[in-house]
Amino acid sequence: MDLVERGSIESMFPGLRGTDWEQTSPADPAYNCIGWAAHDTMHWWWPSAHWPVGARRDTLESFTQAFQALGFGYTTNRDLERGVEKIAIYMKELIPSHAARQLVTGQWTSKLGSYVDIRHDLNAIEGDRYGRVVQVMARPIPV
Amino acid sequence: MHTTIPAARDIAPRDLFSALRDQWKRDTLVESSMTAIVLHPAYQRIIGMGDRALPFLFAELKREPAQWFWALEAITGEDVASDDLPFAERVTRWLEWGRQHGFG
Numbered sequence: 247m248d249l250v251e252r253g254s255i256e257s258m259f260p261g262l263r264g265t266d267w268e269q270t271s272p273a274d275p276a277y278n279c280i281g282w283a284a285h286d287t288m289h290w291w292w293p294s295a296h297w298p299v300g301a302r303r304d305t306l307e308s309f310t311q312a313f314q315a316l317g318f319g320y321t322t323n324r325d326l327e328r329g330v331e332k333i334a335i336y337m338k339e340l341i342p343s344h345a346a347r348q349l350v351t352g353q354w355t356s357k358l359g360s361y362v363d364i365r366h367d368l369n370a371i372e373g374d375r376y377g378r379v380v381q382v383m384a385r386p387i388p389v
Numbered sequence: 390m391h392t393t394i395p396a397a398r399d400i401a402p403r404d405l406f407s408a409l410r411d412q413w414k415r416d417t418l419v420e421s422s423m424t425a426i427v428l429h430p431a432y433q434r435i436i437g438m439g440d441r442a443l444p445f446l447f448a449e450l451k452r453e454p455a456q457w458f459w460a461l462e463a464i465t466g467e468d469v470a471s472d473d474l475p476f477a478e479r480v481t482r483w484l485e486w487g488r489q490h491g492f493g
Contacts, residue, residue, distance in 0.1 A: 288475035290456065295472045359418055
């Protein structure tokens with residue numbers, strides 16, 4: 247895997263500086279953060295692109311509907327819970343901008359646009375680019 | 390969004406495409422919104438190049454595949470590969486369409 251310069255990612259996401267994060271994949275234009283959160287690395291999930299279920303609008307409701315169709319429900323608990331998989335939806339200026347998926351370690355994994363996947367703390371990529379986490383959803387881990 | 394790319398009348402099509410491509414890739418690298426990606430001013434200028442962009446788009450799709458499908462569909466008017474197909478299959482279908490139409 248080609249490693250990109252940490253500084254280039256930290257310059258885009260200053261909240262990563264000084265936190266425990268790492269690149270976990272090469273760049274890949276095939277999928278984005280929503281697909282990655284849904285375990286799909288072959289499609290670019292977005293209401294104006296590949297969107298299997300739910301209204302095709304760039305709204306939080308559309309995104310939560312899509313994840314509800316995958317078995318996720320609303321939660322306010324962002325902590326690691328045994329047997330539970332969580333995703334987090336970020337919004338910037340009232341438009342969904344990003345989603346992350348929780349790992350079994352309690353940290354989170356994100357696909358950054360068409361760029362790389364990273365492992366990170368949930369709040370470390372909040373800021374000018376992705377805004378803030380506005381909704382966490384959870385489902386039992388499929389067996 | 391600020392752009393320093395010259396007007397089309399002042400630059401060769403190949404150079405214009407390269408400049409717009411680079412700006413679009415740089416600005417949308419970590420962008421997930423397909424809406425924002427295809428509405429980026431540089432992407433819109435590539436669509437605005439019309440048929441003149443097609444040789445460069447197909448060459449780019451072969452060299453370094455990216456989300457060029459909206460531009461190809463907008464310029465050609467053809468629905469060659471749906472959003473619901475896997476990315477690699479969409480690339481393959483568009484490159485095949487390009488070969489059949491004299492690109493590549």
